[in-house]
Amino acid sequence: VSTGTVAEYWEELLTVGLLGTDRRELPSPPEGALADLAADEPRPSPSSRLLQQVAACTAARRAGVLPGPSATVIDPPPPDHRPVTPPEATATWRRIVADWPVLEDEWLLTVTANGWRVSAELIAPLLGRHRTDGVRRARALVAAGPLAQWVADHQPALQGGNGARPDPDAVAALPDLPISPDLLPLVLAPPAESAKVLGARADGEDFARSDLGVLVNLVARMRADALPAVAARLEACVAHSASIGLAHTVADLARLRHRMLTELERR
Amino acid sequence: MGVSGQRWAVEQVFALARRPSIIAGATAAAVPVLWTSLGCDDRAVWGRYRGSSAEPYDVVADHVEVATRCTCPSRVAPCKHALALLLLWARGQVPQSAIGGSAAAWIDSRRSAAVATPTPAPSPAPSTADAPTPPDPPEPSSRDDRVARMAAGLAELDRWLDDRLRTGLTDPALARYSTWDDLAARLVDAQAGGLANRVRRLAGAVGSAPEWHRHVLAEMGVLHLIARAGGRLRELPPGLGDSVAMAAGWQVRQADVLAGVPETDTWLVLGRSDTREDRIEVRRMWIRGERRGRWAMLLSFAAYRQSLDDSVEVGTRFPADLYRYPGTHALRAILGLRHGAPEPAVHPPGASLTEACAAVGSVVADEPWIEHLAFTVSAAPARLGGRWVLADRSGSLPMVASPAELATLLACSGGTPVVITCEWTPSGVRPLTVHLPDRTVDIGPRADPSFVSGGWSVAS
Numbered sequence: 001v002s003t004g005t006v007a008e009y010w011e012e013l014l015t016v017g018l019l020g021t022d023r024r025e026l027p028s029p030p031e032g033a034l035a036d037l038a039a040d041e042p043r044p045s046p047s048s049r050l051l052q053q054v055a056a057c058t059a060a061r062r063a064g065v066l067p068g069p070s071a072t073v074i075d076p077p078p079p080d081h082r083p084v085t086p087p088e089a090t091a092t093w094r095r096i097v098a099d100w101p102v103l104e105d106e107w108l109l110t111v112t113a114n115g116w117r118v119s120a121e122l123i124a125p126l127l128g129r130h131r132t133d134g135v136r137r138a139r140a141l142v143a144a145g146p147l148a149q150w151v152a153d154h155q156p157a158l159q160g161g162n163g164a165r166p167d168p169d170a171v172a173a174l175p176d177l178p179i180s181p182d183l184l185p186l187v188l189a190p191p192a193e194s195a196k197v198l199g200a201r202a203d204g205e206d207f208a209r210s211d212l213g214v215l216v217n218l219v220a221r222m223r224a225d226a227l228p229a230v231a232a233r234l235e236a237c238v239a240h241s242a243s244i245g246l247a248h249t250v251a252d253l254a255r256l257r258h259r260m261l262t263e264l265e266r267r
Numbered sequence: 268m269g270v271s272g273q274r275w276a277v278e279q280v281f282a283l284a285r286r287p288s289i290i291a292g293a294t295a296a297a298v299p300v301l302w303t304s305l306g307c308d309d310r311a312v313w314g315r316y317r318g319s320s321a322e323p324y325d326v327v328a329d330h331v332e333v334a335t336r337c338t339c340p341s342r343v344a345p346c347k348h349a350l351a352l353l354l355l356w357a358r359g360q361v362p363q364s365a366i367g368g369s370a371a372a373w374i375d376s377r378r379s380a381a382v383a384t385p386t387p388a389p390s391p392a393p394s395t396a397d398a399p400t401p402p403d404p405p406e407p408s409s410r411d412d413r414v415a416r417m418a419a420g421l422a423e424l425d426r427w428l429d430d431r432l433r434t435g436l437t438d439p440a441l442a443r444y445s446t447w448d449d450l451a452a453r454l455v456d457a458q459a460g461g462l463a464n465r466v467r468r469l470a471g472a473v474g475s476a477p478e479w480h481r482h483v484l485a486e487m488g489v490l491h492l493i494a495r496a497g498g499r500l501r502e503l504p505p506g507l508g509d510s511v512a513m514a515a516g517w518q519v520r521q522a523d524v525l526a527g528v529p530e531t532d533t534w535l536v537l538g539r540s541d542t543r544e545d546r547i548e549v550r551r552m553w554i555r556g557e558r559r560g561r562w563a564m565l566l567s568f569a570a571y572r573q574s575l576d577d578s579v580e581v582g583t584r585f586p587a588d589l590y591r592y593p594g595t596h597a598l599r600a601i602l603g604l605r606h607g608a609p610e611p612a613v614h615p616p617g618a619s620l621t622e623a624c625a626a627v628g629s630v631v632a633d634e635p636w637i638e639h640l641a642f643t644v645s646a647a648p649a650r651l652g653g654r655w656v657l658a659d660r661s662g663s664l665p666m667v668a669s670p671a672e673l674a675t676l677l678a679c680s681g682g683t684p685v686v687i688t689c690e691w692t693p694s695g696v697r698p699l700t701v702h703l704p705d706r707t708v709d710i711g712p713r714a715d716p717s718f719v720s721g722g723w724s725v726a727s
Contacts, residue, residue, distance in 0.1 A: 013484070014480065014481060014484060016435075017432060017435065017436055017480065017484040017487075018435055018436050018437050018480055019435045019437065020432065020433055020434045020435025020436075020437070020438065021432060021433050021435075022433050022434060022435070023435065024435075045429070045433075046433075047429045047430070047432040047433040048429050050432050051425075051428055051429055051432055051487070051488065051491045052491070054432075054484055054485070054487065054488035054491070055488035055489065055491045055492045055495075055635075056488075057488070058485040058488040058489060058635065059488075059489075059492065059631075059632070059635035061485075062485075062628075062631045062635060062693055063628045063629075063631040063632035063635065064628060065624045065627055065628055065631070065691075066621070066624050066662070067620040067621055067624055067659075067661050067662025067663055067664055068651070068656070068662050068663045068664065068665070069651065069662060069663060070658065070660075070662055070663060071649035071650060071651035071656050071658040071663040072649060072650065072651075073647055073649050073658065073682060073683075074648070074649060074650060074682045075682065076681050076682045076683060077681055077682070087706060120675075120678040120679045120681075120708070121675055121678065121679060121701075121708045121710070123674070123675070123678040124671050124674035124675045124678060125671070127674070128671060128674075147678060147681060148678075150677075150681075150682075151674050151677050151678045154674075154677055155670055155673065155674045155677065157670040157671075157674075158670070158674055
């Protein structure tokens with residue numbers, strides 16, 4: 001049975017299947033295996049004959065699967081010679097968006113600033129996340145390079161929202177985060193001082209759960225070289241302190257941010 | 268006694284449900300805090316459910332010779348309380364204790380009846396097509412009874428299909444879920460849980476796409492094949508008979524599989540595919556032996572808030588014993604002893620699309636009811652007639668992929684040929700993994716993180 005004949009016969013079977021054998025006569029099978037089957041195993045009713053032929057035809061079509069016509073390969077994206085971010089950075093981005101999204105802006109800006117380009121497997125999730133946020137979407141397109149725009153051009157679901165051009169300064173700048181005046185000096189303070197102040201306040205139960213937001217903002221913007229010391233001091237917070245849970249949470253953020261920046265250091 | 272009291276899998280409990288709505292009710296009631304006096308032994312599980320009525324319901328289930336009793340007013344058996352009790356037991360939330368009270372009396376009465384009436388034989392635990400194995404070996408009489416029951420169910424399925432084609436796919440009855448669900452419930456009764464699942468999936472396909480009738484008619488043909496072949500199991504060659512029986516839902520015990528001869532090889536983990544089937548999330552892990560080149564599929568299941576097996580990771584390789592379920596191609600398998608730790612896999616070679624089609628065709632020719640097969644090809648994503656295909660010099664194959672999966676494939680390939688592990692389905696090929704020279708990218712469909720526990724997810 002030739003493929004073309006089976007395909008044509010299948011279309012005829014579909015018509016009968018849709019209308020039912022009460023209303024439509026069954027076509028004769030093409031010569032060959034399908035006709036032999038009908039002759040070898042005759043069935044008593046038109047519907048059972050249709051069922052038999054549908055089953056045989058389906059088996060033949062599926063088992064006889066062949067590549068279809070040739071397709072035109074799509075034009076590749078323009079080249080991007082920047083090195084791809086290391087696999088650890090990809091894993092860290094996933095951790096960031098799951099647990100500490102406050103770090104994502106800095107992750108993207110650091111990728112760009114240090115001459116990396118985003119790994120290909122992150123392009124779709126990045127563009128998907130920032131479909132409606134023009135600034136972040138633009139930041140992602142810069143970090144991911146021409147490949148990202150090329151993917152978006154081929155996938156309407158990943159194209160941007162209103163098409164408005166975001167302010168280039170906003171795209172390139174790390175967004176400000178609100179930090180309370182008493183903690184503001186720690187943004188630029190030396191590592192030892194930041195660790196000492198935050199540790200003492202955690203030991204003294206000076207932090208409440210409601211302080212988490214400002215502490216997160218502080219750690220997300222403090223000097224990078226202070227992060228290990230701050231994390232270590234907060235992890236050493238006295239066990240009986242009511243702030244211990246908060247201290248460990250913020251320490252986790254400090255460790256993650258430090259890891260993120262280390263992974264993305266310029267080559 | 269037919270089978271011993273090994274704990275069931277959750278899927279086996281769900282397979283008892285007459286309707287999906289009962290599964291939902293049972294899941295909500297399967298919370299330990301709603302139960303008192305819970306207990307189980309190697310024959311029964313029992314407890315008192317504190318529902319909305321003044322008096323708690325006494326619930327008891329015989330998990331060996333599958334039967335349930337509940338004092339609730341529901342006329343559906345098993346009711347949601349009985350299923351909830353079995354769910355708790357399946358999850359290990361029922362303590363072992365000595366049976367007593369009305370539960371003991373009921374079990375005793377069943378024992379007495381069984382002694383007085385040796386036939387019909389007890390029915391073993393229910394099953395679904397891909398579900399884990401049922402507890403214990405049925406004795407010959409039990410097996411014969413089950414074969415007879417399944418044969419009767421398959422004959423009924425074939426009559427049902429015949430009736431549908433008489434009136435045609437445009438018959439409005441076909442658009443009603445109950446039309447299919449009643450059939451599925453009867454197939455569950457006939458111990459053909461695999462076919463019941465397949466029928467329920469088909470119900471969801473009616474009207475779901477412009478060309479739905481193509482898929483539905485073809486699947487009805489496949490159901491007919493299984494029904495006819497299942498009615499003649501004893502006449503079929505052993506391998507084919509096993510394949511047909513498993514497609515219908517016949518359970519092979521894990522212990523029997525593990526009692527076979529292991530296939531020792533270094534296994535490349537080449538693809539992962541998660542799909543929701545009714546109320547269960549199914550994970551297929553596709554692995555291939557480095558030495559023999561044979562594919563195998565590891566299955567795992569998760570009901571709501573359960574975890575899928577993540578003990579093997581795409582892009583790794585490890586030496587291990589593998590035990591295959593019976594069948595002509597015996598794709599489904601269980602991992603046995605591992606002989607080493609996993610390490611990053613080497614970049615696998617990719618076949619041409621023609622070679623992949625030939626491999627798929629040879630398996631499907633032997634087992635036309637197969638729904639998934641894996642292959643690794645070297646191809647590029649391309650457009651043909653308004654849809655995405657995988658293409659190489661020998662031609663193209665249509666792809667079925669979500670926008671996010673397709674976008675990642677595009678990004679990883681840059682439109683040029685890459686080595687891709689795909690899953691063949693009757694609707695098209697689904698890309699699962701992109702094997703880049705320096706890394707492996709798992710792009711296969713992932714279980715909804717709000718349904719199963721564990722794993723990471725990024726909104727896209």
